[in-house]
Structure formats: structure tokens, C-alpha cells
Amino acid sequence: NHHIKASLPLLGKKVLVTAGPTYEAIDPVRFIGNHSSGKMGFALAQQLYHLGAEITLITGPTVEKIDHVTRIDVISAAQMLNACTTHFAQSDIMVMSAAVADYTPVNVAEQKIKKTESEFNIALKKTTDILATLGQQKRENQILVGFALETNDEEHHAKEKLKKKNLDMIVLNSLNDKGAGFKTETNKITIFNKEFNSKSFNIKSKTDVAVDICNEILNLMIAKHL
Numbered sequence: 518n519h520h521i522k523a524s525l526p527l528l529g530k531k532v533l534v535t536a537g538p539t540y541e542a543i544d545p546v547r548f549i550g551n552h553s554s555g556k557m558g559f560a561l562a563q564q565l566y567h568l569g570a571e572i573t574l575i576t577g578p579t580v581e582k583i584d585h586v587t588r589i590d591v592i593s594a595a596q597m598l599n600a601c602t603t604h605f606a607q608s609d610i611m612v613m614s615a616a617v618a619d620y621t622p623v624n625v626a627e628q629k630i631k632k633t634e635s636e637f638n639i640a641l642k643k644t645t646d647i648l649a650t651l652g653q654q655k656r657e658n659q660i661l662v663g664f665a666l667e668t669n670d671e672e673h674h675a676k677e678k679l680k681k682k683n684l685d686m687i688v689l690n691s692l693n694d695k696g697a698g699f700k701t702e703t704n705k706i707t708i709f710n711k712e713f714n715s716k717s718f719n720i721k722s723k724t725d726v727a728v729d730i731c732n733e734i735l736n737l738m739i740a741k742h743l
């Protein structure tokens with residue numbers, strides 16, 4: 518009995534995970550998106566489930582499939598924000614691995630835009646930063662985990678985001694190494710905690726990366742007596 522409980526350290530915990538890209542509509546047939554596959558978020562949801570947690574997975578468009586979770590499919594950044602703010606208060610842990618669009622069209626054309634001019638501009642406006650919004654709402658007994666995707670000054674930018682968004686932990690995704698990041702089966706990560714301690718991991722499968730991230734989350738829970 519003791520053994521079973523120890524192997525399910527997140528039993529009774531509610532975990533919110535986001536995954537995938539968002540699509541920002543331009544007109545009825547076009548959108549602005551990104552190359553996120555959703556694999557990392559789904560691997561995390563899977564692993565957190567194996568640790569005993571009750572999972573709500575909010576995902577943008579993806580072909581990924583998963584069992585044993587409450588799945589909420591969204592398309593746009595605005596829809597993802599809405600779903601996240603609805604479920605955050607009831608969550609013990611929130612892991613924001615979605616690749617949320619930073620900008621969205623100011624207007625969505627009702628009809629398909631025809632090609633007329635030789636140059637064509639789309640006016641964009643900033644989306645709401647979901648993670649920063651949740652960081653402001655966060656209680657003492659909640660753990661908020663973010664991601665950072667950088668190509669330069671990685672460590673500096675990751676630490677800035679950790680601070681600015683009031684996170685407990687940030688997972689830096691290195692795009693520099695071949696075979697890491699979007700559209701791949703592998704990732705190379707460095708994890709920073711609030712004290713700016715960092716832990717670097719070797720390049721490995723997204724499933725194994727999810728295990729590493731979960732172990733860090735468990736360490737954090739112990740440190741915070743949660």
C-alpha cells in the first residue's frame with residue numbers, strides 16, 4: 518500500500534497542461550500558425566497522468582491523441598486564454614507548453630481575401646500573455662511552469678521570463694542543437710527554478726524530457742511542502 522502511494526506522488530492533484538500551436542484566423546480559409554506539433558505537451562500530460570494526477574489538457578490544433586485526460590480543444594490564443602483562466606483556479610499545477618501566437622489579426626475578413634494589390638499587409642495586434650496572466654492570479658499553493666524558446670542569449674531571456682511571468686520554473690528549449698525543437702521527436706532542455714539554479718539535460722526523446730520535467734516538478738512540490 519505504501520509502495521503504491523509512493524509511485525503515485527501526484528494522486529489527488531489537479532494538473533492543467535497546454536499543448537500545441539494556436540491558429541489566428543485571417544479570413545475563412547487562412548490563418549497565422551506555427552510549427553508546434555503538440556508532442557511535448559501531450560508527453561507531459563501522459564507522464565503526469567502516470568504519476569497519479571488528474572489532467573486537464575487544453576490543446577491547439579494537433580494530430581496527437583491521448584487517453585485518461587479531460588481534453589479541451591481550442592484554436593486561437595483568445596480561446597486558449599479563456600480555457601486556461603476558467604480552469605487555473607482549481608489546479609494545483611499548471612504547465613504551459615503551448616506555442617501561443619504573440620500576434621493576431623486586428624480584423625478577420627468575413628469573405629476570402631482576393632489577390633489584388635501586388636503588396637498586401639495584415640494589421641496585427643498583440644495577444645494576451647496567458648502565462649503572465651496566470652502568474653498574476655497564482656496562489657502560494659500553486660505551481661506554475663512555463664517554457665521558453667530562444668535562439669540567442671538563451672539563459673538571459675529564460676530567466677527574464679521566469680521573473681516577469683512570476684513562474685516557479687521555466688523550461689528552456691534549445692533550438693541550436695540539431696534534432697531539438699519543433700517537428701522533431703527530441704528536445705534539449707535546461708530547467709531554471711525561481712532561485713535561478715539551472716539543470717541542463719542531454720538531448721532525448723520528448724517522453725524522456727517529460728520525465729525529467731516531472732521529476733523537477735516533484736522536487737519543487739517537496740520543497741514547497743505541497
Ligand code: CTP
Nearest residue numbers: 613615617618644645646647648663664665666
Ligand atoms: N505564452 C503565453 N501566452 C502568450 C505567449 C506566450 O502563455 N501570448 C507562454 C508560452 O506558452 C511559454 C512562455 O509564455 O510557456 C514563453 O513563450 P515564448 O514564446 O518563449 O516567450 P514570449 O513571452 O512570448 O516572448 P518572445 O516570443 O518575444 O520571446
Ligand code: CA
Nearest residue numbers: 616617618619
Ligand atoms: Ca512568443
